[in-house]
Amino acid sequence: MNKREGDGVPRKNTDAVQERDGSANSSSPVIAAFKVFQQELDTKHDKYERLVKLSRDVTIESKRTIFLLHRVTSVTDPEAILKEAEVKLEGVRQKIGQIAEELRGEDIHQFHRAFTPGIQEFVEAVSFLHYIQHRSLISLEEINARLVFMRAEKGSAEDLPPGAQVLTFQVTPSDYLLGVADLTGELMRMCISSVGNGDIDTPFQLSQFLRQIHDGFSFIGNTGPYEVSKKLHTLRQSLGKVEDACYALKVRGSEIPKHMLADVFSSRSALIDPEEGVI
The missing domain is CATH 1.20.58.190 (Translin; domain 1)
Known part of the structure; x- marks a missing residue:
């Protein structure tokens, strides 16, 4: 009981010591x-x-x-x-x-x-x-x-x-390569739009252009940034869809009405195995 009554004194001393240490620490x-x-x-x-x-x-x-x-x-x-x-x-x-x-x-x-x-x-x-x-x-x-x-x-x-x-x-070169890799997806969508509008020349131009980009990325291989190798699979998918569209246009383009070309292209693209690469 007496010990508790005397606790106030050491507590005051402790506060004084902490205040003094705080002022010392600030400098x-x-x-x-x-x-x-x-x-x-x-x-x-x-x-x-x-x-x-x-x-x-x-x-x-x-x-x-x-x-x-x-x-x-x-x-x-x-x-x-x-x-x-x-x-x-x-x-x-x-x-x-x-x-x-x-x-x-x-x-x-x-x-x-x-x-x-x-x-x-x-x-x-x-x-x-x-x-x-x-x-x-x-x-x-x-x-x-x-x-x-x-x-x-x-x-x-x-x-x-x-x-x-x-x-x-x-x-940076890596940002440039990643941006170009994403470009291939937009070119594939452009191919779809062109076919839908009856334009049968643009898909063949896009196919050749995408093949050149794919060959360029193939030279980089595993020596480039990790993100580039990840996007290479998507690039191959886009190239495969465009080449498949060109195949359909070349083989059956003359017998399919222009307003139905986009439907044929979409149906053939859906059959592509997403895990299948492009040779």
Whole structure:
């Protein structure tokens, strides 16, 4: 009982000791160092979240551009669609300029996972537009040449020439390859639309183009990024469907009415074994 009555005194002494240790720790070099680390990690986390948001915006606008481009095969004025797609991609390019601004002076590899989904989708949209216009594959160098931006120096006015600084964003080879791999799926859908509209020339062009892409990926093999080897199976499926459509058009195209070609193509594509590769 007496021991409990005396507990108040040591408790006060303990509080005084803790208060004194706390004031001592606040000036400790170890605590000061950890506060610096905390600030650096918070700054990095905030930048990472901003990059994730920008990447999401790039992904959404790139997908909208791809959906728009699929209308090319079914409209009477495809040039209007292509011009609208170019305007949309310019908006996406400006978003990538904001990503380049965030990465100014930073190690890109520390933040790569934050923005890689959007960059892959952008590569897919740009390469899709380029194929429709030129019937060829856009190169990595051509894409990177478009991602050069003029920005004002930090703390300077927005009038560009005096305090202007050139910012560049470089798409990595892995992001380029992944975007091209996704492009093959869009080209397969374009083939379906073309057949449905009675266009029997585009599927054969797409078949040859997809075969070239497939051969290029085959040279990479297992030496490329892991994600590329995973998408190679989907690429083979898209190529198989397009080649199957070309076979149907070549063998039975003359005897099938044009408005029924898409139905025949869809039914034959459904018979393809998803586990069966392309030789």
